Amino acid sequence: MLELANVEVVYNEVILVLRGLSIEVPDGQIVALLGANGAGKTTALRAISGLLDNHNGEITKGTVTYNGEVINGRKPSDIVLSGITQVMEGRRVFGELTVDENLICGGITIKDRNQTDEAYERVMDLFPRLAERRKQVAGYLSGGEQQMLAIGRALMASPKLLVLDEPSLGLAPKLIEQIRDIIVDINQQGTSVLLIEQNAMMALSIANFGYIMETGKVVMDGDAKKLLADDDVKEFYLGLHGEDGAKKSFKDVKHYRRRKRWAS
């Protein structure tokens, strides 16, 4: 189980971005971490995967534990070795490398060649489209194919926990559905999933549990089904009550924040 307990993260020694974030990802489950742009979702992922250093960020309070071991401040490669891999926001495939070479990078920490061969077979089964483009340079793949490659790359280290940062971003509805089904497949094959999304509908439709965060901490959590049914969530994160079912604009979200402040 992955557990973040009261995690505070500061960028550049002054910008406090996570203000006591606490979430749990039990083994075998899909957990959704939702929130608007700028809420601190990606920062939470960096705190888990050891990439804060790259951004001059630091965990100033709280702990990140995985299976009972404190993992804050460990090197990214150690995190990968402990069984947590990630699909970064914006895919971040290595555009000048071929599909196969990208996958080799994903399995770089694994010394056992049989294990990477098996992982490779699994990726090819999950993504037949990638199998057809194995020798192609990743930069020329479509957005959906790049997202599949990013997920495949993260599977090459045979993770026990996979963290995905906004995998639906910029994809057509058809592709989002495909990605969603693949996440379910991956989870059923025994990998826990932490799914970071702005697309609450997509995430909650497959998650067991969900957290909603705002300005660096959790403001609401619960069973995914319960969250899906919740009126506030419906209105402000799923945008179901807007005219024509259109998504609420940023202004409405602001209005929501103001109302929350009165209430508390």
Add this chain to the structure above:
Amino acid sequence: MAKLKLNFSEPSHVIGVSLLIGGVIFSVYELVHDPDIFVTTLLKSLALGSVYAILALGFVLIFKATEVVNFSQGSIAMIGALFISFMVADENLPIVGFFWEIKNPIYSLGGPEWLMWTLSVLVALCFAAMLGLVIERLAIRPMIGEPLFSVAVITLGLEIVLRGFANDTVKIQYRNINAPWGTGGFKIGSGFVNWSYFAAMIVAAIAFVAVFFFYRSRMGIAMRAVAHDQEAAMAQGINIGKVFAIAWGAGAVLAALGGLFATQPPVRQTGAVDPEVSLVAFRALPAVILGGLDSVQGALIGGLIVGTAEIYAGQYLSGQTAWLGSGYPLIVPYFVMIIGLLVRPYGLFGTPEIRRV
């Protein structure tokens, strides 16, 4: 590989193409007019181009992985050549040999001279690689995350320190390399070709083939991934420190090889290591910039173009020293580089923008 699109409303492209056409017409004319001189000049320029390409490859390997233009390549080249001289002329192990003398064991084994020489050079290259690792560890690794400009300035400072150390402490003066191909060569009509030309070409070919295969190995793929997106590479668990170390080690080996050939014709005729060796790496800098700082093909093509231009200008404009000045061939690489950059500002094969957080 980037594509070169010609656009004839662009003056720089017109200049580039006319120079190319002029060059071809000139070559055909000279080939018919005096084939001996033309062919020996061609071999000479391929040789100089090979030396520049080897040195350029060292810059590119380091730049691709770390985004640092290593201005200390020159002194590493000189010290690498010094290591070789220690191994083959003094028959002592380098580094340690500065203080205690430890015999190079290879020469006591016996065997053909060229074989012992080659093995000794390989050992010297290992010491050069260690020098690269030490520099990376002590001066570059602690600077990760600092502005690239500061890192470049550090390498410039290193160049001065290392050069001073080699000049004053070790007092390198005309130390022998004892190249097995000697100083001889053969004549083609009225032209002369040195055996060292072929040595340079063969070593350059080996170096580029080795890098080609290295880039397709697991470690090489990891290095290219780091070059493309350092953070995403870290997220895969790629060990950035190891990648940096290997790039610097390999870069130092290439510099040392460049230093070896910097003592040989056609670069210089002395056949010995002296302080001037460190300047040769800087003569290769236009080749690197012309080819593109982050491109292996660029290092090869850039090196060959610049080497060819320098030798041909030296051969065929030698009647014009009255107004060009006698040192003009050394300016030619920069002239070629500037024309190249007018056509392609980021080098012939370079990537337009460097994506890095």
